[in-house]
Amino acid sequence: MSKFSEWFHNILEEAEIIDTRYPIKGMHVWLPQGFQIRKNALKLLKSILDEDHEEVLFPLLIPEDELAKEAIHVKGFEEEVYWVTHGGLTPLGKKLALRPTSETAMYPMFALWVRSHQDLPMRFYQVVNTFRYETKHTRPLIRVREITTFTEAHTVHTNSQEAEEQVERAIEIYSSFFDQMGIPYVVTRRPEWDKFPGADYTMAFDTLLPDGKTLQIGTVHNLGQTFAKTFQITYETDDGQHEYVYQTCYGLSDRIIASILGVHGDEAGLSLPPEVAPYQVVVVPIIFKEGAQEVLDFCGELKNQLRSSGIRVHLDDRDLRAGKKFYEWEMRGVPLRIEIGPRDLKEGKIVLKRRDTLEKEFVEYQEEQVVDLVNDRLQRITTNLKEQAWEMLLENLREVNTLDEARDTIQEDGGIVSFLWCGDEACGKDMEEKVQVDILGIQEDADTGECVNCKEKARYRALLARTY
Amino acid sequence: MSKFSEWFHNILEEAEIIDTRYPIKGMHVWLPQGFQIRKNALKLLKSILDEDHEEVLFPLLIPEDELAKEAIHVKGFEEEVYWVTHGGLTPLGKKLALRPTSETAMYPMFALWVRSHQDLPMRFYQVVNTFRYETKHTRPLIRVREITTFTEAHTVHTNSQEAEEQVERAIEIYSSFFDQMGIPYVVTRRPEWDKFPGADYTMAFDTLLPDGKTLQIGTVHNLGQTFAKTFQITYETDDGQHEYVYQTCYGLSDRIIASILGVHGDEAGLSLPPEVAPYQVVVVPIIFKEGAQEVLDFCGELKNQLRSSGIRVHLDDRDLRAGKKFYEWEMRGVPLRIEIGPRDLKEGKIVLKRRDTLEKEFVEYQEEQVVDLVNDRLQRITTNLKEQAWEMLLENLREVNTLDEARDTIQEDGGIVSFLWCGDEACGKDMEEKVQVDILGIQEDADTGECVNCKEKARYRALLARTY
Numbered sequence: 001m002s003k004f005s006e007w008f009h010n011i012l013e014e015a016e017i018i019d020t021r022y023p024i025k026g027m028h029v030w031l032p033q034g035f036q037i038r039k040n041a042l043k044l045l046k047s048i049l050d051e052d053h054e055e056v057l058f059p060l061l062i063p064e065d066e067l068a069k070e071a072i073h074v075k076g077f078e079e080e081v082y083w084v085t086h087g088g089l090t091p092l093g094k095k096l097a098l099r100p101t102s103e104t105a106m107y108p109m110f111a112l113w114v115r116s117h118q119d120l121p122m123r124f125y126q127v128v129n130t131f132r133y134e135t136k137h138t139r140p141l142i143r144v145r146e147i148t149t150f151t152e153a154h155t156v157h158t159n160s161q162e163a164e165e166q167v168e169r170a171i172e173i174y175s176s177f178f179d180q181m182g183i184p185y186v187v188t189r190r191p192e193w194d195k196f197p198g199a200d201y202t203m204a205f206d207t208l209l210p211d212g213k214t215l216q217i218g219t220v221h222n223l224g225q226t227f228a229k230t231f232q233i234t235y236e237t238d239d240g241q242h243e244y245v246y247q248t249c250y251g252l253s254d255r256i257i258a259s260i261l262g263v264h265g266d267e268a269g270l271s272l273p274p275e276v277a278p279y280q281v282v283v284v285p286i287i288f289k290e291g292a293q294e295v296l297d298f299c300g301e302l303k304n305q306l307r308s309s310g311i312r313v314h315l316d317d318r319d320l321r322a323g324k325k326f327y328e329w330e331m332r333g334v335p336l337r338i339e340i341g342p343r344d345l346k347e348g349k350i351v352l353k354r355r356d357t358l359e360k361e362f363v364e365y366q367e368e369q370v371v372d373l374v375n376d377r378l379q380r381i382t383t384n385l386k387e388q389a390w391e392m393l394l395e396n397l398r399e400v401n402t403l404d405e406a407r408d409t410i411q412e413d414g415g416i417v418s419f420l421w422c423g424d425e426a427c428g429k430d431m432e433e434k435v436q437v438d439i440l441g442i443q444e445d446a447d448t449g450e451c452v453n454c455k456e457k458a459r460y461r462a463l464l465a466r467t468y
Numbered sequence: 469m470s471k472f473s474e475w476f477h478n479i480l481e482e483a484e485i486i487d488t489r490y491p492i493k494g495m496h497v498w499l500p501q502g503f504q505i506r507k508n509a510l511k512l513l514k515s516i517l518d519e520d521h522e523e524v525l526f527p528l529l530i531p532e533d534e535l536a537k538e539a540i541h542v543k544g545f546e547e548e549v550y551w552v553t554h555g556g557l558t559p560l561g562k563k564l565a566l567r568p569t570s571e572t573a574m575y576p577m578f579a580l581w582v583r584s585h586q587d588l589p590m591r592f593y594q595v596v597n598t599f600r601y602e603t604k605h606t607r608p609l610i611r612v613r614e615i616t617t618f619t620e621a622h623t624v625h626t627n628s629q630e631a632e633e634q635v636e637r638a639i640e641i642y643s644s645f646f647d648q649m650g651i652p653y654v655v656t657r658r659p660e661w662d663k664f665p666g667a668d669y670t671m672a673f674d675t676l677l678p679d680g681k682t683l684q685i686g687t688v689h690n691l692g693q694t695f696a697k698t699f700q701i702t703y704e705t706d707d708g709q710h711e712y713v714y715q716t717c718y719g720l721s722d723r724i725i726a727s728i729l730g731v732h733g734d735e736a737g738l739s740l741p742p743e744v745a746p747y748q749v750v751v752v753p754i755i756f757k758e759g760a761q762e763v764l765d766f767c768g769e770l771k772n773q774l775r776s777s778g779i780r781v782h783l784d785d786r787d788l789r790a791g792k793k794f795y796e797w798e799m800r801g802v803p804l805r806i807e808i809g810p811r812d813l814k815e816g817k818i819v820l821k822r823r824d825t826l827e828k829e830f831v832e833y834q835e836e837q838v839v840d841l842v843n844d845r846l847q848r849i850t851t852n853l854k855e856q857a858w859e860m861l862l863e864n865l866r867e868v869n870t871l872d873e874a875r876d877t878i879q880e881d882g883g884i885v886s887f888l889w890c891g892d893e894a895c896g897k898d899m900e901e902k903v904q905v906d907i908l909g910i911q912e913d914a915d916t917g918e919c920v921n922c923k924e925k926a927r928y929r930a931l932l933a934r935t936y
Contacts, residue, residue, distance in 0.1 A: 021580060022573075023531050024564065029577055032522035032592075039523070054500035055507070059614050060528075060597060063491050079556040084566065087601030088547040096492065098552065105490075109497055112489060124500075129528060129597075133555030146527050 004211035008262055009140070015270050015332045017261065018140050026138035026145030033332065036278035038149060038257055042127060044275060045151060045177050045252070052169075053123040053153055058105045060128070061096040067104045070230040076197025077101070080132040098131040103198070103223075103249065106154055107231040114245060116236045117158050121166070125153035141258035142215065142468055152251040158235060163222055163246035167203060170220040170250040174205055177252075178217070182273050182386035183207050183259050184393035185217065186416060188441030188463055191428055200224035206440055206465070208393045209262045212414020214440065214465040217259050220250040263389050264356075270333025271355050273385055274378040279314040281306060281374060282334045284325050286341030295342055302338070302350075302370065309371045311378075330355060335381045336374065356381050356388070397463075403452050406464065407435045416465045418443070420458035422451035430454075432464075439464045472679035476730055477608070483738050483800045485729065486608050494606035494613030501800065504746035506617060506725055510595060512743060513619060513645050513720070521591040521621055526573045528596070529564040535572045538698040544665025545569070548600045566599040571666070571691075571717065574622055575699040582713060584704045585626050589634070593621040609726035610683065610936055620719040626703060631690055631714035635671060638688040638718040642673055645720075646685070650741050650854035651675050651727050652861035653685065654884060656909030656931055659896055668692035674908055674933070676861045677730045680882020682908065682933040685727050688718040731857050732824075738801025739823050741853055742846040747782040749774060749842060750802045752793050754809030763810055770806070770818075770838065777839045779846075798823060803849045804842065824849050824856070865931075871920050874932065875903045884933045886911070888926035890919035898922075900932075907932045 012018045017034030030038060046055070061084060068074050082098040085091060099105055106124075114120065130150040134143055153170065157163045171187060178185050185205045195202035196219065205218035227233070228244040236242055264271045274280045283306075285292075285299040296317060303315040314334075316325050322339070329337055339351040350370075352361045354377065363373065396415030400406045406417050421428065421442070428439050431453040440463040449458040480486045485502030498506060514523070529552060536542050550566040553559060567573055574592075582588065598618040602611055621638065625631045639655060646653050653673045663670035664687065673686035695701070696712040705711055732739040742748045751774075753760075753767040764785060771783040782802075784793050790807070797805055807819040812830075818838075820829045822845065831841065864883030868874045874885050889896065889910070896907055899921040908931040917926040 019577060019580075021577070022527055023534060023576060024527060024529055027527035027529060029527065030525035032524055035523050035525055038525075055503050056500055057498035057503055057506075057616055059490055059492060059495035059497065059616075060599075061492055061495060061614065066491060081556060082552045082564075083554040084550050085553045086551040088549060088603075090601075096550075108491060109487060109489070112487075133558075135556075146529065148525055 004209060004262070005139075007210075007265070008258075011261065011265060011269055011331075012140055017257075020140050024145070026134055026143070028140050028144065028146075030148065033278055034257070037260070037272065037276050040276040040278070041181065041256055041260065042149065042151070044180060045256075046127070048173055048177055049125050049151075049153065053125045055126065056124045057126050057128070058099075058102055058109075060099055062099055062102075062105045064095040064097065066108055067097045069104065070198055070227060072226070073103060073198035080134070082131045082133055099128070100130055100132055101150070101251070102126070102128070102130075102152055102154070103227060107227050107233060107247075110154075110156060110245075111231050111233045114156060114233055114235050117238065120156055120158050120235060120245065121162060122156040123153065123166075124155070125151060127151045139468075141254045141261075144254065147253050149254045149257070150251060151253070152249060154249045155247065156233065157246045157248075158237075158243070160224070160246050163224070163248050166248045167220050167222050167250075170248065171203060174218045174220070174250070174252070177256075178205065178207075179386065180273075180275055181256070181260050182382065182389050183217070183256075183263055184386075184390040186214075186393075186397070186440065186443065186463055188443050190219075190441040191439050192425055193429065194438075194441070196221045198223060198226050200226070204441060206416075206467070207259050207263060208396055208416060208465075209259075209468070210265075210392075212396065212466065213468055214416060215255060215259060215262075215468045217255045218250070218252045221248060223247040223249060263392075264385050265333070268358070269331030271385065272333035272335060274335045274382055277312065277333065277335050279312050279334050280378055281311055281313040281336045281338060282329045283313060283315045283338045283340070284322060284329075285315075285317060286322050286339055286344075288342055291342035291345065295340055295345055298345055299340055302340070305367070306371060306374060311371070311374060326353075330358075336377055338374075352377060354381055356384050401452065403431065403434060406452060410435060410437050410464070410466060414466060416440070416463050418461060418463055419452045420446050420449045421460050421462040422454055422456040423459040424451075424454065424456070427451060427454045427456075435464065437464050437466045440467070472677060472730070473607075475733070476726075479729065479733060479737055479799075480608055485725075488608050492613070494602055494611070496608050496612065496614075498616065501746055502725070505728070505740065505744050508744040508746070509649065509724055509728065510617065510619070512648060513724075514595070516641055516645055517593050517619075517621065521593045521623075523594065524592045525594050525596070526567075526570055526577075528567055530567055530570075530573045532563040532565065534576055535565045537572065538666055538695060540694070541571060541666035548602070550599045550601055567596070568598055568600055569618070569719070570594070570596070570598075570620055570622070571695060575695050575701060578622075578624060578713075579699050579701045582624060582701055582703050585706065588624055588626050588703055588713065589630060590624040591621065591634075592623070593619060595619045607936075609722045609729075612722065615721045617722045617725070618719060619721070620717060622717045623715065624701065625714045625716075626705075626711070628692070628714050631692070631716050634716045635688050635690050635718075638716065639671060642686045642688070642718070642720070645724075646673065646675075647854065648741075648743055648850075649724070649728050650850065650857050651685070651724075651731055652854075652858040654682075654861075654865070654908065654911065654931060656911050658687075658909040659907050660893055661897065662906070662909070664689045666691060666694050668694070672909060674884075674935070675727045675731060676864055676884060676933075677727075677936070678733075678860075680864065680934065681936055682884060683723060683727060683730075683936045685723045686718070686720045689716060691715040691717060731860075732853050733801070736826070737799030739853065740801035740803060742803045742850055745780065745801065745803050747780050747802050748846055749779055749781040749804045749806060750793075750797045751781060751783045751806045751808070752790060752797075753783075753785060754790050754807055754812075756810055759810035759813065763808055763813055766813055767808055770808070773835070774839060774842060779839070779842060794821075798826075804845055806842075820845060822849055824852050869920065871899065871902060874920060878903060878905050878932070878934060882934060884908070884931050886929060886931055887920045888914050888917045889928050889930040890922055890924040891927040892919075892922065892924070895919060895922045895924075903932065905932050905934045908935070
C-alpha cells in the first residue's frame, strides 16, 4: 500500500465515513456509517474515563483577554485561532476565540471551584469540537480545521507527585483504549521544543501508518503550576495557607478514528475492530429459485437471535448478486460475514468469513451454540487485528547506531528509528536538520553508549520518524 | 412559587446544574450533575430518534454565501448570527457564520446526496451547539447565546403528503419524549407571523412554567419546497423526470432540561423524573454509636444489589448529620431515598422516602424483592410527576368568550387562554396588541361561534399566553 494517502481518501468516500465536499476547507461532514464508528469508539473511551473523571461541557467561545492571559500558551496558538468579531451586524466589544483547546476556558472557572485541599483532586473531561486555522495541507480526520471529536481531560492536584501520577494514569487510560482498538503505539516524552505551549513536559502517543509515517494520536501534559499562577488557582491547606495547584491535561482527537481505519485497512477496504464496527456481523442469504424462502426465514431468525444477544447484526436481503454484497461489506470492514444457501441449510452448515484474514470456515449450525460461536470469532478477530498491527509496528521500529544509518533507514524503509541521544536541544535540532525528519521524543534513559550525532555520552534512547 | 425566576436561578447554582459565571453573557458551563441529567435525557431522545433517523454531524461554520442563499431564512436570522472574520491574524476571504440552525449547512450537501426517488425518504438528526446573538435578557437554559443541546432533525421526501405525515410523526416522537419526562404540553400551529423563517408552517410544543408563562420547548416545521428550490435539491422519478423534494425539520434545545427542572421542582428544590436523575436512589445509613458497622455493611450490600440490577444508586456514607444529607438530596431532586438505622435493621425494615410526595413509607425488607420494590416506587414516581404536572397545566388552561375575559384571565391568573379566532392576521395582531400577550397558535378547527376580537365567524380554537 504505497499510496496510503489515496487509499485513505478513497475509502472515506466509498465506505461513507466522511463527506469531504463541505464548502469549507478542512471541515467535513460525518456520514451515518462514520458517525457510528465514532460513537462506538467514544462510548468505550467515555466508559474508561467515567471511572474517575466527571464529564462537563464548557462554552465554545473564549474571550480574547482570557485567551491572552497565559503568554506562552497564546503564543503557541495565536496564528491558528479563529476569531468571532461580530454579533449580527454589531461589532463585538471584545473579540471571541473559537477554542483551539480549553485551558483558558476552563481555568478561570477552576479558580472559582477550587477552595480547599478537600476539593482536590478534581478530574474533568469533555468531548467537543475545537478549531485550528491550519495553513498546512488539510487531510480529513488527520489535519482538519474543525476537530469534531476533541476529548480533553483536565485535572487539578495539591502536589507535584500527584500530578506526575496522573500523567502515568492518563498513559494507562489511553493505552487501554488503544489496546482495545488494536492500535499499536510508541509513547515518548516530546523534546522541549515540541511540547504543549505552557506545559512542563508532554508525553505523546504515536502510531505508524502503512506509508511508514507516524501519526500523533494522543498527548498527555504535565502543566505544573504555570496555569495555576496565571489564573490564580489556589487551594487552602490544612493550616490555612493558600498554595497554587498542580495541573495536568490530556487529549485525543478525530485521529483516533483515522488510526483505526488506517492501521487495520487493506487493499479490500476497511477492516474494523468489532468493538467499533457499526455492524459486527452481516448475514447474507444465498438465494436460488429453489428454497429461497427457507433460506430467508432461517437468516431472519439467525439475525434475531444474534441481535437479541447484543450483537450488532445486519441481514442483507437486497435483491442483488451475492458477490456484489460481499464486495461491499468487505470494503466497509464488517468483521464477520455469515453466508447461508439452500445446500448449507440442508447440510446443517453455515459459512463464516472473517474480514481480517479473509478466511472461510464451514461450521455445523447448532442453534444453542451459534451466539457463542459468533462471539468467539469476533474475539479472535479483535485479538488478531491487534497482533497484526503490533507486528507491523515492531517490524518497522529499527535501532540504528549512526546518523547515516538513521538517514538511510528513514529514506529506504520509513518507519520509526530508535537511537541514542545526548538530550541536548542544539544537538537534537541539528540532527533533525541533518536527517530531515522529526525527533518524536525520548523513550527511556540510557546507561551506556554515545549520542549518534554529537558523540557525547548518551542519556536517552529516543525515536525519530517521518510524521504527519 | 411566585418568584419562579429567582427559584430557577438559585436551584441551578445550588444543585450544581450550570455555572453561570462564565465570562461571556448567555454562555454557561454544564457542571457534572447537570451534565448527567442532560446525558440521560439525550439518551432517551436518541433512542427514539434512532428508530428511523440516522445520526450525522455537520460542521459548525457556514460560509456567508450559503447562509445568504435563502433570503427569507437569512432575514430571520441575520441580526442574530455570530461571524468569524479572522483565522489567526489573517482576515478570511469569506466570512463564516456560527450556525444559528443547520439548514444552510446541510442542504447544499443534500443536493449532492439525493439522486433518485429510491434514496428517499431520508431522515437525519444531529446534536450540536448553535449560536444566537440574543439582544434580549438572557436566562440559563431558556434564552442563551450558545445553545449546547440543539437536537435537530431534517428529512427529505418525494411528495407533500409524506412530508405532512413526517410532521405528524415528529409530533408523536416529541410527545413520547415529553411524556416520558412528565412534561405536559400544548401543541399548536404557530400563526403565520411567528413561523420558522422559510417554513410553510410551524407546529410548536409549549409547556407552562410555575409562574404562569409558557415556554416553547419544541418545534416542527414543514418546509415544503422552499429550500429545495433554493438549494436545488431534486430527485429523479421513475420516468426520468427531475422533481424538487419536500422537506421537514424539527428541533429541541436546552429548554427540554429547563422544563424538566422547572415543571417538577418545588420549594424543596428539584424533583427529577427517575429516567433522567443522575442518582435514582440514595441510601442514607442512620448511624449511632451502637451497630454502626452493621448498618453500613447492610447499606453497602443494598447499594451493590440495586446497582447490579441497573438502578443508579448512591450510598451517602459521609460523616455528616442525616438531616443535612436529607436536605441536600431532596434539593438535588433524587427521586427515592432509603434510610436505614440500627432499629430498622433489627426490625427487618427499611424506610423509603419519595421526593415527589415527600411521603415516608416503612416497608419490610426482603432481599429477593427489594429490586422490584424500588423499581415499582420509581415507576410510581414517574407516573405521579407526570399526572401532577398535567393537572397543573390543565388547571391553568382556561376557555374565555370575550377579549376582556382573555385580558383579565391573563392578568389575574396567567396560564394559557383558549379562545375562538377568525384566523385573520390583522385581527390576530390587533388582538395581541390589545391583550398584550402572544397568540401561541391554532389548536384545532372550530365549527361554530365567533372570533372574540372581530366577531367574524370563528375558524379556529386558538391559544394565547404570556411567553418566555
